Amino acid sequence: MTSKVLSGTADDVSDVEMLRSLLKSWFNRSRSTEPMIIGSRNEDAVLLSLSQKSYVDSIYDCGLLESNKLPWLAASPDSIVVVSGVIPNEQQLAVVEVKTRVSVEKIAEAERIAKKYGEKVIHCNCGDEAWLECIEKDHSNQIMCQVLVTGLKYCIYIVARPGTTGGKGKPIYMVFGTIEQNQFYAFLSYLNRKMDRILAPFYKSKNVDEVLAALPPGLSDIEQQIIRSRWPFFHKLRQSAIDCGKIGFPPTSLFKTSFQSLYNVIKGGLDANTQHYISIRPNVKITFEQESG
Numbered sequence: 001m002t003s004k005v006l007s008g009t010a011d012d013v014s015d016v017e018m019l020r021s022l023l024k025s026w027f028n029r030s031r032s033t034e035p036m037i038i039g040s041r042n043e044d045a046v047l048l049s050l051s052q053k054s055y056v057d058s059i060y061d062c063g064l065l066e067s068n069k070l071p072w073l074a075a076s077p078d079s080i081v082v083v084s085g086v087i088p089n090e091q092q093l094a095v096v097e098v099k100t101r102v103s104v105e106k107i108a109e110a111e112r113i114a115k116k117y118g119e120k121v122i123h124c125n126c127g128d129e130a131w132l133e134c135i136e137k138d139h140s141n142q143i144m145c146q147v148l149v150t151g152l153k154y155c156i157y158i159v160a161r162p163g164t165t166g167g168k169g170k171p172i173y174m175v176f177g178t179i180e181q182n183q184f185y186a187f188l189s190y191l192n193r194k195m196d197r198i199l200a201p202f203y204k205s206k207n208v209d210e211v212l213a214a215l216p217p218g219l220s221d222i223e224q225q226i227i228r229s230r231w232p233f234f235h236k237l238r239q240s241a242i243d244c245g246k247i248g249f250p251p252t253s254l255f256k257t258s259f260q261s262l263y264n265v266i267k268g269g270l271d272a273n274t275q276h277y278i279s280i281r282p283n284v285k286i287t288f289e290q291e292s293g
Contacts, residue, residue, distance in 0.1 A: 015198050015216035022198075023223055027230065038162050039100035046098045046160045046171055047079050057091065058082040067149045070192055072199035075142075075149040081156060086121060086176050094154035094176070095146040099139060100162050101172070110159045114173035126179045134159075134175045144179070148188050153179050208232060 013021075051059045059081045067073040079096040086092065101107045113134055124130035126144075135143065135157050143155045157175040201214035208231045212224055219227075 016218040038102055042100040043098050055083050055085045057084050065149050071203045075146040077146045092154045093152050094156045096156045097143050098158045100160050110172040122175045124177050126183050147179050
C-alpha cells in the first residue's frame with residue numbers, strides 16, 4: 001500500500017477505501033508465492049556473499065523497525081551494513097534489499113543490465129536513469145520506506161539468481177544508491193500528508209472505541225469488528241516494546257499465545273505433532289515450516 005501511495009496511484013482513493021485496502025493487506029490469509037519462498041531462502045547466501053566483500057566493514061540483521069518521526073510507518077530491511085570505500089574516504093551506513101529473480105525472463109533481464117553497466121557496483125542517485133533501470137518501481141518504493149524509517153541516505157540493492165542443488169544463489173548485479181536530503185523530506189512530507197489522518201488514531205488512541213471514533217466513516221460492521229479484535233493485541237505488544245526501553249523483541253521464529261498452542265495439542269493430528277516437535281526441537285538451524293490450521 002505504501003508503494004501505491006508513493007507512486008501516486010492512490011491519489012484519487014478516498015480515506016475509507018484506503019483504510020479498507022490496508023485492513024485487507026494486514027489481515028488477509030494469502031500465502032507466500034513460490035518466488036517469494038525461493039527469495040527468502042536465498043537471502044542468507046546472498047547476504048553472506050555481501051559480508052565477504054572488502055568494502056563491507058559490518059553487517060547486521062534487523063527486524064521490523066518503526067519510524068521515530070511517523071510511528072505508523074515501519075519497514076524491515078533485509079540487513080543494514082557499514083561500508084567503506086564505496087564512496088572514497090567515507091564510511092556509510094546503508095539499508096540492504098535482496099531480490100531473487102526466478103523466471104527465465106527476469107534472470108535474462110538482470111543479466112542484460114549487469115552486462116550493460118559492466119561494474120561490480122552500479123552507483124546511482126534516487127530517480128536517475130540508472131536507478132530507474134536497475135531498481136523496479138515497487139522495489140524502489142520499498143527501499144524508500146526503509147530509508148524514511150531508518151533515516152539513512154544510502155541503500156544497497158542486490159539482484160540475485162536462485163540457488164541450485166549444487167549451491168546457493170549468487171548476485172547478478174548490485175546497486176549502491178544515494179537518496180538526497182531534499183528527496184528524503186519530500187517523500188516523508190508526502191506520506192505524512194496522505195496517511196497520517198488515517199493511521200494516527202491507531203497509535204494515539206487509548207482504547208479501541210477511541211480508534212473507531214477517529215477513523216473515516218463508512219466501515220462495515222465486519223471491518224469494525226476486525227479492528228476491535230486485533231487492535232488491543234497490537235496496542236499491548238507495541239506498548240511492551242516501548243516500556244522495555246524501545247529495544248524491541250528478540251528474533252522469533254514462532255509467535256503464538258499459550259491458548260493457540262494448547263488448542264493445537266488438543267485437536268490432535270498434524271498440528272499436535274508439529275506443536276510437540278516445536279517443544280522438543282534442539283536449538284539448531286534446520287529447515288522446518290509450521291503451518292497453522
